[in-house]
Amino acid sequence: MKDKCGIVGIHSKDSSKDVSSYIYYGLHALQHRGQESAGIATYSDNGNGLKHYCGMGLVADVFKDNQIDELNGEVGIGHVRYSTTGQSKLESSQPFITTFDDFVIAIAHNGDIINSKHLRKELIDEGYEFISDTDSEVLCYLIKREYENSKTNDMVEILENISEILLGSYSLVILVNEDIYAMRDPAGMKPLVIAEKDDFYIVASETVAFDVMGANFIRDFEPGEIVYFKDNKINSHIVKKAKTCQKAHCMFEYVYFARPDSVIDGKTVYQVRLNIGKELYKEFPIDADVVMPVPDSSIPAAIGYSRASGIPYGEGLIKNRYVGRTFIMPTQEERELAVKLKMNPLVSELKDKKIVLIDDSIVRGTTSESLIEILKEAGAKEIHLMIGCPPVIAPCYYGVAMASKDELVAANNTVDEIKEKLGVDSLGYISLDALIDSIGISSEDLCLGCVNEDYPTEIPKDLEVETYYKF
Ligand code: SF4
Known part of the structure; x- marks a missing residue:
């Protein structure tokens, strides 16, 4: 039995502070959540824009000293992966990157979008070309489509709208140019926590990532919560779907997946x-x-x-x-x-x-x-x-x-x-x-x-797995 992935996102309050080495150490602390690949994406306002590096293997094998130096930026996200959807190969490693209009977007995802096959087909029919078989690429194109269809560049509104069609479990960190958005699924299945350290706000899958950075834990994300950092403060929005959705924290995080030194949902x-x-x-x-x-x-x-x-x-x-x-x-x-x-x-x-x-x-x-x-x-x-x-x-x-x-x-x-x-x-x-x-x-x-067959949602026996769940 294997867990999914680990994610980290860091926003620097001070535009001169580099976040890359903190992301690197955060990923080390989350290594137990995925050992197949590791990746970091950072963004710098000083003209360098997005930098991105992924590789197969453990964090220490993927990133050498000079690579971390080259990834310097004031905001960034990182990911360690164990494949649940998508094969184990470099193209499936995260963060996944896409660009459109003035946006540079990187996504790191923990969980499983169980209707991703259906969404992928829909997107392919609309002309989107995929280079990997991951949920993260589906998420990238859903953001792009929502941006184009709704004519809004308000990322909170875009994520709110996307949450209406996503089925399954997900904790996300999304780098949109110089901003970070983080989101926990409406049932709160996957953990996601937030902390502060001097000049940084940090989000991560588990609190152990904060311990290694010397950051102070603030709180867990609420189910269905979107957090973003504007004007150097924490801004929060709860998606509508969370109001009608049963909470469903994964029991196995406590029994097996999470590190014993983590604190999840209190x-x-x-x-x-x-x-x-x-x-x-x-x-x-x-x-x-x-x-x-x-x-x-x-x-x-x-x-x-x-x-x-x-x-x-x-x-x-x-x-x-x-x-x-x-x-x-x-x-x-x-x-x-x-x-x-x-x-x-x-x-x-x-x-x-x-x-x-x-x-x-x-x-x-x-x-x-x-x-x-x-x-x-x-x-x-x-x-x-x-x-x-x-x-x-x-x-x-x-x-x-x-x-x-x-x-x-x-x-x-x-x-x-x-x-x-x-x-x-x-x-x-x-x-x-x-x-x-x-x-x-x-x-x-x-x-x-998995122990009482009482899933958070009904499971019609004759349906494909990706159409089972309606959170
Ligand atoms: S408790 Fe739920 S989410 Fe966790 S492993 Fe079992 S079925 Fe999956």
Whole structure:
């Protein structure tokens, strides 16, 4: 299961201040949200206009020192990408750039516009020529079309109008010449936060981007909020659609995607994961020698279980953090090899021990199967697997690369059957109520679609995915 993307946008209040290195460090802090490509676009009023550079790979590999220097500008946006819509290739990297009339526009997008195929076809029929298969290019041309049709150059009005036809999840930062506009979708599915540092206003996917810059967090974006910076102050507009739209913050941001040191919609992700561990102990009190996480995202939940139970916390799997993507491995044997490459067992901590192993989720079950095999080979006496999210029984239609229903182990097997498949001594999934309590946000304001099939919107069975959702 992979997350979408990370975005950063910085507006300098003082036209002599360069934002490029801050964007670079912000992207570093958001690297966990996408490792396939990285890009920065900046704009300078001093005659240099737009500068733009994207590349495949990690932030540190894409940008060398001189590239950051060359990207100097007083406003800018950045993006790290994991492909959900569009293939993994340089043309699909962001920010995506377009120009028309006096406008130079760059867009960085986190989420999935689920009717983008339909919108793309509409735009192609109207004569727009696409060079990539991304949602961001669709957004660029929608802005252009709206500008031409409505004869307004008021970007807030343009975005308000576009929000009426966009279906799906999106957090956006848009550079329009020397101005930045940022927007969160009307259901608030993807996180987006705002901060201030001396001469800068900063927006980003997660608060960790502010910590690295030494910026002060101001607040989360409201669902459907457009923020722009004019006269060196924060200006805000809530799109009409937000008034009729149910809030639906993605539950998985708390369970797995976001960094534990981020705060999303008022909730510290680390604390949520500690709570999950405590709740797991309440629901499944196991007598064991040690509590261990599947690193890294499950570490706080394992600490929570350990604190609640009094069972020592330990590490039995050591993660090799330098291994890249492995999910494209075609055979089970290769996937097992890939898991072994990522996780090495610490035999001295595992041999003859009764273990509570905490993981955030089970999707296909193949990774869990390989991990359990590794622990058994290392001599673990008993393995009790505790999962910090209820069974994932349905796919995500909102931009999380997960799996189809056929591939989801919990959609096709009972908990007992999964326990047998994995070969563990016991298997416990946190209940939905305990998960909601752990997050501390009303279930009505969360998206829980992949665990209870209660998506924020109705899903007519006979429709194409891009026409399912009407926010
Ligand atoms: S379906 Fe699941 S992964 Fe997708 S947005 Fe909703 S909670 Fe998040």
